[in-house]
Amino acid sequence: MGGSDALVVTFANRCYQYQLLRLIFGSEPNRELISIAASEPTRLSLAFSAEAGQAQTDVAASPQAPSLSFLNDLETRLAADPDGVIDGLRDEYTRLLLGPEALPAPPWESVYRTKDRVLFAPETLEVRRVYVEHGFLPKGYPHEADDHLALELDFMYHLAEQAQASYQEGDLAKTRTSLAAQQAFLKDHLLRWIDRFATDIQQAGAQRFYPQMALTAARLLHEDAATLAWLLEGLEG
Numbered sequence: 001m002g003g004s005d006a007l008v009v010t011f012a013n014r015c016y017q018y019q020l021l022r023l024i025f026g027s028e029p030n031r032e033l034i035s036i037a038a039s040e041p042t043r044l045s046l047a048f049s050a051e052a053g054q055a056q057t058d059v060a061a062s063p064q065a066p067s068l069s070f071l072n073d074l075e076t077r078l079a080a081d082p083d084g085v086i087d088g089l090r091d092e093y094t095r096l097l098l099g100p101e102a103l104p105a106p107p108w109e110s111v112y113r114t115k116d117r118v119l120f121a122p123e124t125l126e127v128r129r130v131y132v133e134h135g136f137l138p139k140g141y142p143h144e145a146d147d148h149l150a151l152e153l154d155f156m157y158h159l160a161e162q163a164q165a166s167y168q169e170g171d172l173a174k175t176r177t178s179l180a181a182q183q184a185f186l187k188d189h190l191l192r193w194i195d196r197f198a199t200d201i202q203q204a205g206a207q208r209f210y211p212q213m214a215l216t217a218a219r220l221l222h223e224d225a226a227t228l229a230w231l232l233e234g235l236e237g
Contacts, residue, residue: 007234010052010227011164016045017224018157021217025097025107026139026150029089029209031082037213038075043068046216049223052230070212092208096201105200105214109147112193119145127189131155134181149197152190153217156182176235183228186221194218 020042023033036042046068078085097107110121128146131138136158138144138151163178198218201211 007167007231009048010231011160011167013045013048014160014224014227015157015164016041017049017220018153018160021213021220022150022153022157024210024213025153025217026148029086029093031078031086034074034078034086034089034209037209038071038078043071046220049220049227052223052227070209074209089209092210096204096210104204105197107149107197108145109149109152109189109193110145112196123147127152130185130189134159147189149194152185156185156190159185172235176232179228179232179235183225183232186225186228190221191225194221 020037024037027033074085095101096104106117108119108124109127110119110123111117113123114121124145124147131146134155136155138146139154144151159178159182163175163182166172166174166178195218198211198214201214204211
């Protein structure tokens with residue numbers, strides 16, 4: 001990629017993806033959300049990131065994302081039986097991400113970064129510190145641990161929007177600062193556990209949507225690390 005047009009597209013695409021991911025992992029599925037997830041714009045967005053990520057660095061070490069055919073299949077099933085599909089996805093979302101039964105892949109960073117797999121560990125407080133530093137108040141606060149996957153993705157969406165706005169305003173110093181903060185949060189937090197979360201959720205016996213989206217999210221985060229490095233390099237000055 002190169003040139004200002006590519007930068008504009010990249011900033012917008014990052015916002016789109018983080019917005020989508022935070023909603024998928026943080027809210028009960030409904031027809032509007034799942035229709036967007038299965039739509040052609042989403043498939044084009046994911047394909048754009050894959051192509052850009054491969055051009056920027058080798059991301060082969062990250063979990064292999066499933067073929068986007070699962071989104072094509074979802075779109076077809078949604079058109080044929082929307083109520084049945086949404087009901088099935090709500091059941092899957094509850095079993096995998098809400099409970100009350102034990103979750104096969106708990107969506108909290110501290111679970112994956114502590115020996116005893118506990119919530120509200122020092123890692124949770126470190127995530128909260130970063131949020132406070134950037135003036136971000138999680139939507140679930142104080143009823144949800146700050147290191148829930150959806151909240152960490154929401155934080156990245158918040159910073160991605162800031163970076164897009166500052167770039168459009170021509171404030172490159174502020175843009176670089178925001179991008180550097182995102183790069184650090186990926187490295188220090190999301191990329192330290194997303195692969196294990198995506199692997200664990202594959203063992204849950206679910207076939208509909210969320211295991212595939214977890215793999216896709218892991219792949220996107222690795223690709224975004226490459227994208228952030230490319231953006232920062234391109235905006236040096």
